[in-house]
Amino acid sequence: MGLEVRQFACCLALCMAWLVSLTAAAASPRSDPRESLVVAVSNDPASLDPARNAAEPIGSEMIVNIFDTLVAWTAPGFSTLEGRLASGWQMAPDARSLTLQLRSGVRFHDGTQLDAQAVKFSIERTRELNPYMQASFGAIASITVTDPLTLTIALRQPMPMFLSLLAQPQAAIVSPAAVRKWGARFGDHPVGTGPFVFRSYKADTSVVLERNPRYFRGPSKLQRVIYRVIPDASTRRLELKYGGVDVGQQAGQLASIPADDIASFNKDGKVRVLQVPSQIIRQLEFNNSAAGSPVRDLRVRQAMAYAVDYEGLVKGVLGGLAQRVYGPLPSSSWAFDPAMKQRAFHYDPARSRQLLAAAGYQPGSLKLTLHTYQGSIWASVATFLQANFADVGIAVTVQQSEFPQFRALQTAGQFDIALDGRQPWYNDPDAHVTIGYLSTLADTAMTFRMPRDAALDGLILRAQGSSVPDERKALYYRLQQQLADRVPAIYLFSNDIIVFVRSNVKGIVVNSAPPLNEYWGVYKDGALAEH
């Protein structure tokens, strides 16, 4: 009994001590919610090192907030480039070299000075280390530093769009001193010149960035940007609705359509829905190189293109969160030919049946498998198309696969039709056309697998390399017409970029290509802060 009393007394004393410590101890340091922006992301960044991040969207967005690129797209149109670390530039008339002048007095977060050597170091490092950038930066023949703030990049071939490649997050400028200090672990300690300084990373939990008080464009009004990793879409919605996060980033939408979320947020009024047209294209592509495939017959491809109810797809399935695509380029591209709108296929099941009959197919005799990715957006579009094709007598089976498996099928050419998409990382028609349609690249990547066609290849390369803007545009117009004649794909839609923002968050700019948000100009309306 004595023991029990003693045990009880001990417990009581411990509890008392804890209670006393509760009152005596200091509160934990917290950031001010009015000056902190909490951004929900679906998973951890792959890497915060521009030289190692292979166009992975979450890490890339953090990179554009920690680092600066030499140039960036100007909001809100995102069709012209403005200088960031570069104050000026001159592309040579033959588009084979680019001279850049740098802003003076810019410092990295570690206090070292930005100069032409640092730019040369960063670009050469990305070219060497980042497999994703080797195709584009591989064209760099040499980089010459002419004075501390001027450098010239010589190119192996004419590349009029080279400046737009420099606006990619992977082309961001890193601190050479920090790279030398951290080596391969630079991604855990990223140091740039950007509006925010990297503070901490907790695996599967958060990445915290802090205001750079010496930022050359002026310090941000935000004290911190806190990326919260919330993998579950419905948890992200709840957190956004009840104020646990301020911004819902768009990365998770590539596989699903947030139509229900939008309806619920619009009713609620506490969350604004930002909807911006993108450069993304979703299409049903034909295996244009498959010997013996029914889709090698132009009439079959045309018949399938007439079978699709485009308006029903955009309005019904995608809830108006997408735009129709009329050809190989989205309507938002500067090189889009408006004549494509008239030329594009329209919904005409009767014409489709006629073409199928002309090609020798009776209703039900043409059977195809439609391959696509996993994810609800792909499933709903695929089943909609399946129904459209069934109406004209084509039996389609839908096969969804995980990405690595789907890619393997695609590059090996083991398919007739596939539902796929393209999300360009730089704002230039080259990003859609060259890799997609150049027949010499047919087996080398996820392309349209175009059959050998020297004339078309020549036109694509001329358009890519032309240094006269008007001439370039005219060449892309011609290309769009020629590609449309060949029906290499059924161009379906371009889904809008959707960003959810709490209504007290102001100044957010949604970038379209690449779809990454910059938070430098963002602030919170104090009167509306609820925390």
Add this chain to the structure above:
Amino acid sequence: MHYVFRRLLSLLPVLALVLVVVFSLSRAIPGDPAIALLGPGASNEQIAALRAQLQLDAPAPGQFLSYLAGLAHGDLGTSLKSGRPVASEILERLPATLELSAAAMLIALALGVPAGVWAALRHNSGIDHAIRVLSLCGVSMPAFLLALILQLVFSIELGWLPISGRLSPYIVSEPMTGFALLDGILAGHPDESWDALRHLLLPACVLAAFLAATVARFVRNAMIEVMGEDFIRTARAKGLGEQAVVFGHGLRNALLPALTVLGLSFAEMLGGAILTETVFSWPGIGRLMFDAIRNRDYPVIQGATLVFALLFVLTSLAVDLLYGVLDPRLRRKMR
């Protein structure tokens, strides 16, 4: 001691088998890491370059041998996705998993054992039936549904607990041990521990529901059986109070079968509860493993499985040792 040593030694072939199986299975999944990492738009050239960089182009037996050589030096390899050491990827998440599993275990014990005892003592009464129905619900309710219900009730309607996460995002703290409850106290910020506790409750309850229901059913059945035994009658005949009979003699014997279930469930929880972790944004081992499989991150899949197997075997060893504590007859055998 000899027994423990023998058990630890028998662990080695199990782990070796796990290594071989996981190494071959992870490579049997279609598609490879270079493809998964580079995403759509990458060319064969880019993929080949990355494969070479990640040394995936070496023959599989060679890769396995170099992995084993690394293991012998205590090196679990480097994550293909993040480029960080696998050991630190696992160690960073292990405290979250341990914290969640331990909390779930405590809740399950606190609910399951008394419920089981009560149901057994009131055998075939209304209370017994009610507990049986409740435990059936606990066993059969999907985790995501229970999670959503708890979030709606306790986070949204009542506003008592946070919806998800492990700590308020506004708290700026440097983790010391990785155990959020402990870190707050060590740093002298009990409000941080309180915040961590509030975040812990809902996911722990979701995980505990299944376990509590199972424990209640086991304890109930075992108690009914034990309370009919001769030694209980003897104890009562000796004039022992009912409390001493139920808890000192009845429960002590009835707990043995429940212990096995608890031990194995705990070991399973250490392997991560993917659904619960995902719904509550809990940074545990389960999500690490899930992402690693999706990204074909072979070293992480192998490392996490190895650690999981190790924890599993060690937990079952601990359960066996605990048997000895509860049952003196087994203690003699273990020697």
